[in-house]
Amino acid sequence: MLAQSREAFVALDEEGDVVGWNRAAQETFGWSREEAIGRPVAELLIPERFREAHRAGLARHVATGETRVIGKRLELWALRRDGREIPVELVISKGLPGQGAAFHAFLHDISERRRTEQELRLVASIVGDSEDAILSGTPEGIVETWNAGAERLYGYRADEMIGRSIAVLLPDGDLSAMVDVNELVQAGERVRDLKIRERRKDGSLVDVSVSIFPITDDDGRVVRIASIVRDVSERTRGERELREAHARFESAFEHAPIGMAIMSLEGAWLSVNRALCDLLGRTREELLATDFRSVTHPADLAADLELLQRTLRGEIDRYELEKRYLRPDGRIVWGFLARSLVRDDDGQPVHIVTQVQDITARRSTEDHLRDHAARLEALTIEDPLTGLPNHRAFAAELSRRAGEPGCGLSVVLLEVEGGVGEAAGDRLLREVASGLAGVAREDDLVARLEGRCFGLLVDGGAEAARAVVDRAREEVEERLPGVVLHAGAASSAAGSARRASLMARATAALEATREADSRPAAVEGLSSRTVEAIGRILALAREQLEMDVAYLAELDDEQQVLRLLEGDTASFGVGEGLAMDRGQTYCSRMLAGQVPNAIPDVAANPEVSDLPITVAAGVGAYVGLPIVLPDGELYGTLCCVDHGAKPDLGDSDVGLMRFLAGWSESCSRATARRRTTSARRSRYQASARCSPPWTPATTTPAITPRTWSSSPLPWLAASSLPRGSCARSSTSRSFTTSARSGSPMRCSRSRAA
Secondary structure (H helix, E strand, C coil): CCCCCCCEEHHHHCCEEEEEHHHHHHHHHHHCCCHCCCCCHHHHHCCCCHHHHHHHHHHHHHHHHHCCCCEEEEEEECCCCCCCCCEEEEEECCCCCCCCCEEEEEECCCCCHHHHHHHHHHHHHHHCCCCCEEEECCCCCCEEECHHHHHHHHHCCHHHHCEEHHHCCCCCCCHHHHHHHHHHHHHCCCCEEEEEECCCCCCCCEEEEEEEEEEEECCCEEEEEEEEECCCHHHHHHHHHHHHHHHHHHHHHHHCCCEEECCCCCCCCEEEEEHHHHHHHCHHHHHHEEEEHHECCCCHHHHHHHHHHHHCCCHHHEEEEEEECCCCCCCCEEECCCCCCCEEEEEEEEEEEEEEEEEEEHHHHHHHHHHHHHHHHHHHCCCCCCCCHHHHHHHHHHHHHHCCCCCEHHHHHHHECCCHHHHHHHHHHHHHHHHHHHHHHCCCCEEECCCCCCCCEEEEEHHHHHHHHHHHHHHHHHHCCEEEEEEEEEEHHHHHHCHHHHHHHHHHHHHHHHHCCCHHHCCCCHHHHHHHEEEEHHHHHHHHHCEEEEEEEEEECCEEEEEEEEHHHHHHCCCCCCEHHHHHCHHHHHHCCCCCCCEHHHCCCCCCCCCHHHHHHHHCCCEEEECCCCCEEEEEEEEECCCCCCCCHHHHHHHHHHHHHHHHHHCCCCCCCCCCCCHHHHHHHHHHCCCCCCCCCCCCCCCCCCHHHCCCCCCHHHHHCCCCCCCCCCCCEEEECCCHHCCCCCCCEECCC
């Protein structure tokens, strides 16, 4: 019977040697019966660390008969033949006298039990430490186990739940709602990740995921039901938010005002919105059946593909591009493309998000703006009035030529005098420009610099410059009688030209010419002293008559020339040297007796109201007296004009002007009269002057004389007035002279309060 026992049996004598060894012992420890009989049990079964204690206990038993292990169930470690230690359960009993064995030992290998116990402890530890709620109960729903996770999830302690129905956790407290799930579990099926809502102890609801599995006995009958419950409130909320975000994205994607698409890494359309379909003129199905290459303009495809490949290689994450798309109707549309690469959690590319904004209208506008800018660019180097190059083009060409070797370079500056009125001035400048362009050589550059100033770049030295100036003057004076060109030139030898130096010298030369042609020389037949004296008389006349302008005019058979002026000449658009047809002037009609010496209201006098000078200069009142030279010949007139009507202009004012005209005649007695009808009679000092740097004029200015503040003519001091005196009241004007008394003229004015 011991030989067939399932437990290992070992018999020992009093020395501790093996005298009995059954088959179970052989299977458990690996030693055959023949190998075990007669050998000390310590060598066969007892690990080295326990052998000394074994020998000591055996010796004590032999000496005293005392034993501490007989009849006790012990768990200890035993040694197998292969050196592996196994846990065993040991029971030792004393042998019967006369049977040859002092001790009988029964050993049972408990390795499996130890593993099971360890696994149970592990499971218990896992269950106890789990964040999830783990519970079990009867098939009827009565709770039998309740871990700490369940306490945290539901708020019930274990002693509060064990023995109660699981129905307390259901919102309506009724297990019938779980009948379908219970039937599956009773049939031995497992239920995984069941999403339900349960109630906590405090009454709040919690979203949970429940996994339910049956526990069966050896016959397969379900005897227990275990559940693992996980709080998924955060996950449920996250999933809900994700669904809402996805819904918002889908809505924004579909209803976006710009084209949007999801594209595969190979370029195929995966999803497209309505705006993209409208932009490309295709249905959703048509686009999803193709890729972006088929709708891209061939000229723009290479750039797009290059950027896409750089994105897929990881060099860039996104890119933007303006490109053209082809529509089925043959139209080309421009789109502003933005592509970005979407990666997964591992950083691997997933797909490409594409946005396309229609910029066709913007590109069309930009094209128009570029065309307009090109036209404006042309205007920056071209004078719009004359069509000649402007000051910028002149300066650039001067810089270029100044740095080139050659036969020398000359800069000629020309200033125009003559004409009246803005419109007439524009026509005059166009005529001058045409004349200058006609006399210039092929390699010469003619430009309008500003206002009435023109410039010429002449290849060659001073002789070439003088020849061009002479031809220009002849051409202009032949085309435009009464118009004069002032000229200044500067030349340099070959290879030595410097732009700044040439311009400065040419400008200085022009200034010198202008000064040489200034006022004293402009009044032919009158000395400088006479000019100064008459200037003081004009100032006195304007002041006493309270009128805007006083002037001295010279007349011959054909024309009237304004020689000296005082006052606001700019507002009348006239200047010194201005020549007019004698028949169209106030003075000629006054001398002919067609109008009186004083015209208080020009607009009311039909003889002069429609004259060109009335309309152009805006004359409202006029008074004039003749100037007769000592030899009795008529020189011209002394006059005053005003923009407004002067109702009180009358005989007293004429008397004052007659007195001043007499003084003007006396001032001219020492000067021989020399008349000439040459072009220099028409000199006119334009308001615009050539002095670098130039500022281009947007319109041709009205003819404006040199203002007195810039004139070199000195004004007459009060102490040097002609001797005499005058007095004037508010209602009448009178004057007296005392030239013989030698006392200076005293002028006074009083008005009634």
